[in-house]
Structures are given as C-alpha cells and as structure tokens.
Amino acid sequence: MKGIIYNAVEEAVTELYSADVWDDLLEAAELEGHYTSLGSYDDSDLLALVSAACPMTGLEAGDLVKTLGRHSFPHLANRYPELVDSSQGTHDFLRRVNDIIHPEVLKLHPDANPPKFEFEDRPDGALRVTYQSERKLGVLAEGLILGAGDRFGEQVRIETIEGAGETVTVFDVHVSPVD
Ligand code: HEM
Numbered sequence: 001m002k003g004i005i006y007n008a009v010e011e012a013v014t015e016l017y018s019a020d021v022w023d024d025l026l027e028a029a030e031l032e033g034h035y036t037s038l039g040s041y042d043d044s045d046l047l048a049l050v051s052a053a054c055p056m057t058g059l060e061a062g063d064l065v066k067t068l069g070r071h072s073f074p075h076l077a078n079r080y081p082e083l084v085d086s087s088q089g090t091h092d093f094l095r096r097v098n099d100i101i102h103p104e105v106l107k108l109h110p111d112a113n114p115p116k117f118e119f120e121d122r123p124d125g126a127l128r129v130t131y132q133s134e135r136k137l138g139v140l141a142e143g144l145i146l147g148a149g150d151r152f153g154e155q156v157r158i159e160t161i162e163g164a165g166e167t168v169t170v171f172d173v174h175v176s177p178v179d
Contacts, residue, residue, distance in 0.1 A: 001043050001135075002105075002112050004076070006035035009049070012071035021056070028052035040111050043135060062139050062165075069143020070150070077151060080104075090148045090156055090175050091127045095119055115141065126172040128161070138169030145173055153178055 010033075013022045026033045029048035035041060050061050050068075057064060077084045080101055087093035094117070102114035115133035122128050129145075131138045142158050149156030154175045161170040 001041055001046060002037070002109055003035040003039040003041060004037045004079075004105075004109075005072070006041060006045065007037055008072035008075040009046075009068050010035065011075045012068050013053075016067070016071055017057075025049055025052050025056065028056070038109070040109075065137070065139045066143035066146070069140045070147040071143075073144050073147020073151065076144070077148075084151065087152070089152045090145065090154050091173065093148050093152065094127065094129065094145065094173070117141075122172060124174075126159070126174045128170065128172050131169045131171070132167060134167055136165055136167055138164065138166075138171070141169075142171065149175065155179075 010022055013025065023033075026049075029045070029052040031045055031048060050064055053059075053064055054061055059067065083096055083100060084093065087096060098117040098119070105112050105114055113133075115131055115135070115137070117132070118130040120128040120130075129141075131141050145158060146156055155178050157174040157176075159172045159174065161172060163169040
C-alpha cells in the first residue's frame with residue numbers, strides 16, 4: 001500500500017488521539033514508521049497497526065478501520081481540492097474517485113493498486129456501490145465514504161447488501177441532508 005494511505009492514517013490518529021499514541025502504536029506493532037508518500041509498504045503494516053490499536057482503543061477491528069477511514073478522508077481529499085469543491089455531493093464525488101482520482105493515483109504511482117468500484121442508482125435514491133479488491137478493505141471504503149459525507153454536509157447511512165469482508169462487497173449508500 002502506498003505511503004499516502006499510511007500518512008493519512010497517521011494524521012487521523014494524531015488528530016483523534018495524539019502524536020504520542022501514533023508512536024506507541026508503531027512501537028507496539030514493531031514498525032519503524034517514516035512512511036513517505038512515494039514509498040510502498042507491506043499491507044501487513046496496516047494490519048499490525050490495527051491489531052495494536054484494538055486493545056489500546058477498545059474498538060473492534062472493523063469499527064476502528066472505519067473510524068480511521070472517516071478521519072483520513074480530509075487528508076486524502078486535500079490532495080485533490082478542486083475535485084472535491086466542484087463535486088455535487090457524496091454520490092457525485094464517489095464516481096469521481098473511481099473515474100478520476102484513483103486513475104490519477106495510478107498515473108503518478110504505477111505500483112499502486114487502488115480498488116475498483118461499480119455504481120448503480122437505486123430506485124430509492126441510494127447509490128449501490130460494488131467494491132472490488134483483493135485487499136478486502138471494504139470497511140475502509142465505508143469509513144472514507146462517511147468522511148466524504150462529513151465533507152459535503154450530508155448524513156450518510158451505509159447498508160451492506162452482501163460480501164462484508166470479502167474481495168467483492170456491495171453496499172447501498174443512502175444520503176440525506178444533515179438536519
Ligand atoms: C479523496 C481522495 C482519495 C485519494 C487521493 C485516494 C488515494 C488512494 C491511494 C493512494 C490508495 C493506495 C493504493 C495502493 O497503494 O495500492 C488508495 C486506496 C484505497 N482507496 Fe482511495 N483515495 C481517495 C478517496 C477514496 C474514497 C472516497 C474511497 C471510498 C470509496 C476510497 C477507497 C479506497 C480503498 C478502500 C483503498 C484501499 C485499497 C484497497 O481496498 O485495495 N478512496 N486510495
């Protein structure tokens with residue numbers, strides 16, 4: 001996984017907890033840290049960080065990854081401010097991640113392997129999102145989508161349809177304005 005993701009996770013942990021907690025996590029996970037945006041690191045680093053963080057936070061792994069995704073979103077989005085600012089809300093933005101942002105990431109970092117998404121508008125107004133990746137990180141996608149909702153001032157409810165924790169996960173993203 002690219003260092004960009006580890007940098008965003010570090011920023012999320014620092015913001016939610018503190019820089020000391022990030023250092024404690026690295027130590028507990030027996031990792032060096034020093035992630036650079038251009039570098040590539042084993043996916044196992046992410047798993048080790050999550051395993052170390054569960055007992056420290058009292059959260060179970062899925063909820064923790066979702067929280068980290070949600071709070072990492074602003075840091076990732078900062079890389080493409082104009083695409084965020086010109087989006088018409090969470091649904092519109094998600095299509096841009098797949099059509100523009102992740103392909104741009106691939107151009108800049110040919111060794112990256114971002115997930116693939118398919119979209120379908122549902123009769124009830126939800127956006128059906130099919131996530132596909134060998135990494136089985138659909139729960140991270142959920143967190144990032146919640147973070148996008150925060151950014152666009154929308155309340156997002158994610159309903160898992162099938163395949164939770166699998167290489168293909170389908171979920172419906174329901175969006176409503178925050179009261
Ligand atoms: C906002 C700007 C975003 C940027 C700059 C960005 C960039 C990236 C990068 C660099 C990776 C690492 C790929 C690799 O190392 O192989 C990645 C992975 C990922 N991205 Fe994005 N991303 C963004 C938004 C999103 C959003 C909104 C979602 C949710 C739909 C998303 C879902 C994911 C997931 C789940 C992964 C983990 C890899 C996997 O599941 O295979 N990203 N992204």
